[in-house]
Amino acid sequence: FAQSEDACERDTCLGQLSFGMYLPRSAFTTKYQISPYQCAFECQCRRQRCKSFNYKRSALSCQLCEEDSGPEGINLQPKAGSIHSNIDTWKNIPIGNCNAITCSWTERCDSSVDDPQKACIKTECQFAVLRPGVRIEPSNETAVRTKARYRCISDEMGRGNFLTTCQESTAEWSQTDFKCVCKSPPAKSGTVLEEVEVEVGLNYTYRCLNGLVGKKVLSPIITCLQDGSWTLTNFTCVCKSPPAKSWTILEEVEVEVGQNYTYRCQNGLVGKKVLSPRVTCLQDGSWTLTNFTCVCKTPPEKLWTINVTAEVEVEQNYTYKCENGIFSGKDNITRQSRVYLMVAGPRHILFVVN
Secondary structure, three states, rough: OOOOOOOOOOOOOOOOOOEEEEEEOOOOEEEEOOOOOHHHHHHHHOOOOOOEEEOOOOOEEEEEEEEEEOOOOOOOOEEEEEEEEEEHOOOOOHHHHHOEEEEEOOOOOOOOOOOOOOOOEEEEEOOOOOOOOOEEEOOOOOOOEEEEEEOOOOHHHEEHHHHHEEOOOOOOOOOOEEEEOOOOOOOOOEEOOOOEEOOOOOEEEEOOOOOEEEOOOOEEEEOOOOOOOOOOOOEEEEEOOOOOOOOOOOOOOOOEEEEEEEOEEEEEEOOOOOOOOOEEOOOOOOOOOOOEEEOOOOOOOOOOOHHHHHEEEEOOOOOOOOOOOOOOOOOOOOOOOEEEEEEOOOOOEEEEEE
């Protein structure tokens, strides 16, 4: 049926029209200077591919579509001056031998040709298979001999031949190597600096300079996005744990280039005062040098010994020294009263006074 404002007469209309409605993103070719009936005829001759059509009365133009309106017209959108119709509502369009001929997706059946072997004519290409981030203009025209252009969001991202043609002989788009790329990813401290171009949707993996390693909890992989930017990562190259020092606390650490690590002594020990406990991570993965050593604190004071501030390395000896006039050993010691050495030695001194 058709509403009263349809171009055809009420008793001759063969299909159902939806006025003021439009099916977006589905047209594969456009015909001009034809009526709604002729538009339906062209759709029927491509029934493998054509499921509906948009018709614009002011321009007498017809868009053939790969999809229909969906249940209760869910796929349609309002558009003034437009008409939409599903081809399955057109039951009695005379298309001759084409009723018994099934052409391919890219062909139109010519109802005037009697030979079924010759009735199918290549008229459109399928929609071009686009690489990630690539769009084609015009996007809704696939007729043979159509010239189209591939584009990226930014023209600066495009690489390769951007022109393509729907070839009449094969109903296929001419070959093209066009792609959209991201420029080199942002530099990261301690990584290998590379001049690269990565296609949209593909990954780039940061590599650390020799001697450095990637921080374990952070991924070195980023992805090129359609707008030419990259996914974010906090990936960092770090030095491995610094060389072990005797009697320091052994730690598994990851230190960034230019940052410091401070050695810490085991409980009860202290660092030798004149030596710095800090080392710095260098860009080749090595560390600045230090002779830092952990030592014992000054030993406890002993009676009649000289009080000396000392730093003694672990497992090394310290020798007490007696005050002037006092000797270690078996010698008698004369003072105002007689004193006998009962126990003598460099480490223990015990006197008994008579």
